[in-house]
Amino acid sequence: MLGIIRQKAFAQSLQRIRPATSAWRGYSSAAKEMTVREALNSALDEEMSADPKVFLMGEEVGEYQGAYKISKGLLEKYGPERVLDTPITEAGFTGIGVGAAYYGLKPVVEFMTFNFSMQAIDHIINSAAKSNYMSAGQISVPIVFRGPNGAAAGVGAQHSHCYASWYASCPGLKVLAPYSSEDARGLLKAAIRDPDPVVFLENELLYGESFPVSAEVLDSSFCLPIGKAKIEREGKDVTITAFSKMVGYALKAAEILAKEGISAEVINLRSIRPLDRPTINASVRKTNRLVTVEEGFPQHGVGAEICASVIEDSFGYLDAPVERIAGADVPMPYAANLERMAVPQVEDIARAAKRACYRSVPMAAV
């Protein structure tokens, strides 16, 4: 399995997926480009340099340079006391990370993928998320749990689960999902500096993607606010919310819709918990139509929460039912054609937006 990951990581670093040109509109004019991988690496490097209490632990983060090379060079720079290779024992090392946070250190615990976080989920929820509350503020837990989340390519059912809604339902946690390199840098730095437990959901397929970054983003003090979404593309006919890889798809869908005269507003959630309800609602009050997009399973998912929130706060403004695009309600299949059907595609998002605008084919007969 590691051989495949190594190959894939190599392939990702070579791949330069150019975002659609209009996506560049959202970024200030910048000469520099940075991959998400470089963004995460530089964020970790800067935060470890700035605060000696920050340390990184996880499987293969040290000598292997990181399963996805996110922690490349950190062992050499900070030494084995601050970059720790753990055995394959998530429950054990996550508990150790949380205990270190109790004492006042600032651990960054890496899960090789969030699928393995299920082995440690008791520590994330019961030992980390709830401690500040149960102790009435005595025991704070300044920890970050990070790693790739959701579907990759061809990795099958056990390695493709999206945990955004799982962790986002839990009070006491903050859950972030970066899309671009700017997001990756700003949100990871914010997460490490935040005194509360943060679940940081990356995406394996985005690691190799390149994005323009301004000088401001490159500055070591750069930080993005937790709990604030970003309007990636302004529009007036329909609001499309998305996070992580689906932001890219939503932007592509917006391009297609623009050609057909539909102006879509794309919101990059950035923060799943706290959810930026004001931004989402303000957008829906402007466009009157909403499509939520996520890669994970639909039932009790992020889209369900956004839909409920909009109905509670902006019901009178909706001109159409809320549309939900999500992963198929099945364990992830392996065959490429089935896998393609199991994950949202750009045309799914565009079709749903058209439905919300009453400009599409009727729904398929059930």
Next chain:
Amino acid sequence: MALANFSSSSRSNLLKPLAPVLSFAETLRRPISTSTDPLIIETSVPFTFHNCEPPSRSVETNPQELISFFRGMATMRRMEIAADSLYKAKLIRGFCHLYDGQEAVAVGMEAAITKKDCIITAYRDHCTFLGRGGTLLEVFAELMGRQAGCSRGKGGSMHFYKKEAGFYGGHGIVGAQVPLGCGLAFAQKYSKDETVTFALYGDGAANQGQLFEALNISALWDLPVILVCENNHYGMGTAEWRAAKNPAYYKRGDYVPGLKVDGMDALAVKQACKFAKEHVLRKGPIILEMDTYRYHGHSMSDPGSTYRTRDEISGVRQERDPVERIRKVILAHDLATEKELKDFEKEIRKEVDQAIAQAKESPMPEPYELFTNVHVKGLGTEAFGADRKEVRAVLP
């Protein structure tokens, strides 16, 4: 018995003051509780050891310490019995796991360490909290869910904490506290504090996988952690021989050294903890198995007599009760009279009753406290009550 050895030949030596010679009667009239003249007492049960050299059976103590052991354990005993009554009176709700019988572990451990060392335990934490410097008021108020509680009423019986005294809880998930304790030790080593962590767990938790995961990492990274198995022989209603293929918990660390200790003897506990602290600061983790016993059932909803006989319980009370043992040692060495000890107990009873009365006066938390401490940094986000159109709050 070890006590007999000392009562005859050595007594006169031990009581001889180092300064001017006083008559025996005059010796008694000195205020004994402040004397720190060393006293050597032998543990009645030897240490059993695995992969290490055991500490000596001769424990160095002094009258002041022995009196404080007595007072400490008698207070804990009285507190737990009072909690039993409060629970039956429905002033304590939910879970209530009582520690009476096991007091020697809490008290002996404290005598060997400082408040800079850390202790973390599971849900049977009332006495451990008290040992770390918690007050009776904080205990009773927390049990009754009042503002004066150590967690301001938000935690309950299983979630007592005192971070400034190195007490990290109070955990409800069986076994979770062990990796957390190893994490505390990791942080102590990282910070170069030269302090250690005692991670307590029961015989029921001893079979948890995460314990072995954390132990492996602790041994690999030489963490200054002491895993203390408080073996009261029953994991809820399941006897140790029904749950563990190998109930020799002090040996379960395999490559990690272990010591089995008479957990009803506060002096043996103190010796073992002192030994363990020195060991882990140089050589990585160690396991201490405390052979102890709880008189109550697992919790207040367990009568404790369906899986063990009343004879067994009363037998332990007769022969091994930790408070009685210290009482005997104190009396054997003439450190106090029976009446003085009984007076201590009366005083303690009064203290406990006063604390309960005070706790009853303490109000329940204000409604706004529902939304406090969810985060350290709330970022101004909204949280909702059951009816989100009725109850919304901005997290501070």
